[in-house]
Amino acid sequence: MHRRFVTLVAAVAFVATACTPGGGTDATSTTDQAPTSTTASSTSSTTTPPDGFGGTVRVGVDAEPGQNRNPYGPSGLTSATIEIGNAIWATVFDVDPVTFEKVPDTVLALPTQSPDAIETHGDGSMTVRYQVNPAARWSDGVPISGEDIAFTADVLKGAVLAGDPNIPEIMGSVVDTEALEQVAWITFSHTSLTFEDALRVILPAHAIGDGDPFGDVGDWPSGGPFLVTDDPLRYERNNFYWKTDDAGRRLPYLDELVFVPTLDGPADAIRSSSVDLVTMGDPSGVVTNDTDLEVSAVPTPVLEHLTFGFGSARDEVNGASSNDIPAYRRAVATVIDRPTLLEAVGVPWDPETPGVLIPRGESAWNRYGPSERDAASLIGELDTDPVAVISTSGNAEERPAIVSELVDVLRGIDVDATADLQDSLVLFQDTLPNGAFDIAMWAWINDGSYGDVLRMLGLFDPASDTTSFSRWGVEGPTANDAAARFSEIAALAPTIVDVDEFWSLVGEAEGILADQVPIIPLFHRTVFVVIAHNRVTGVVPNASRSGDTWNVELWQVPGE
Missing domain, CATH: 3.10.105.10 (Dipeptide-binding Protein; Domain 3)
Incomplete structure (x- = not known):
């Protein structure tokens, strides 16, 4: 695995221009898109949370306990992996539920949305640049960095070369990675825009080290709004999560997120109040005139x-x-x-x-x-x-x-x-x-x-x-x-x-x-997302590969 990290002395002149954030995104986002503040809030959790904070939401998923939560693991990106993973992953981008366009998440902008972030070379290769939001932190307080992105690219390259069918082939063409602070440069042997699809979730380089990057994430720090617990289906608030709401308060709003397997029937689960929201293919088993249940058809x-x-x-x-x-x-x-x-x-x-x-x-x-x-x-x-x-x-x-x-x-x-x-x-x-x-x-x-x-x-x-x-x-x-x-x-x-x-x-x-x-x-x-709106608000159904939990940091329990 060849990696080379740019030294500050050698790169300072280049970084002054290359690390400058690019222009605005051309992706359309919804009004409920999670805020991406550039300054980490100093607000910490308290025994009595402020208004709007606290509570538990239960999400129905088509998964059994022990579901591998690694985005690049052997089970691939199943719908359950995505729904659960959004609670703990540091995602590079989300997918807008209406337009299917990418929306930057942990990075300031995607390479295709940043001027000069994709550079082609005379030998047919290309170098792409990512810049992590400087506010982004892992749950152990360590900044999410360009080194993490470079590490992730190298891991995915190794997986493709080893024959892993779950990783897009473009990652096998990585020939060099560089990193400095929040910036990463990845060089591919040939040009293709598919790299941007492949690099979706950032791995914590400092935590994995020489360990297994394809194992379960239970021992890794979280890059999302929640923390892993001893129960693979229960997640607690990440007090180091870097996003804030419009008032500058650190997200997420919820104290706890619980995933409930609904293999025996999602309709029964939502009707019996075992879950607060669930996705299903056929909503006919749900009483649609129940004023506490909202059924949304999602393309x-x-x-x-x-x-x-x-x-x-x-x-x-x-x-x-x-x-x-x-x-x-x-x-x-x-x-x-x-x-x-x-x-x-x-x-x-x-x-x-x-x-x-x-x-x-x-x-x-x-x-x-x-x-x-x-x-x-x-x-x-x-x-x-x-x-x-x-x-x-x-x-x-x-x-x-x-x-x-x-x-x-x-x-x-x-x-x-x-x-x-x-x-x-x-x-x-x-x-x-x-x-x-x-x-x-x-x-x-x-x-x-x-x-x-x-x-x-x-x-x-x-x-x-x-x-x-x-x-x-x-x-x-x-x-x-x-x-x-x-x-x-x-x-x-x-x-x-x-x-x-x-x-x-x-x-x-x-x-x-x-x-x-x-x-x-x-x-x-279409699929149908059934939401008990008297028990959870802020849900924006998303049938893309981002999943319904894509904006889970903004969910709230009414009355909290």
């Missing part, structure tokens, strides 16, 4: 979509497919009225039109309808009577209901449509990989991170060995100039480190997909 990064098949195996399913005709694909996109469709089938997913590569915000797909008249006009341009077979998994209720409604909608514009319900194993292990479908409904996951966006680009790249199963652009009429340009973007984007240029290319690629329509993004799935 997730899970994108339900329709994908058209273009390979030869499609003809075995529908020999009369019109998928090769752009007007037909656009007609299908135009006739879909998302809010009406979801209301008709009673599926409470997010009706806002999503994107494929850019999941949130203004969608390139808003160009399509909804208009039954315009869709019928496009169908009228065809020389044949279109036939459609929509395949999906029949193991749950939502997709069959949606496909059944889509069949009726397509029949309304003179498309002879039928549904093909398959067992999930058949669909995902046979039908999709072999391209044996006409139109298929399933889901991709894209949380808007650089890694997920690049993965989606690769999936739809006709020149890629790993395809989206549709065979779009590989051969036949869809192998056109637009598909060729998409491949050019997919090849170029992974090397880009200029953020504006990156998103410009991704936006162009999204526009190509929206114009060529090999896929129709339908909805983001």
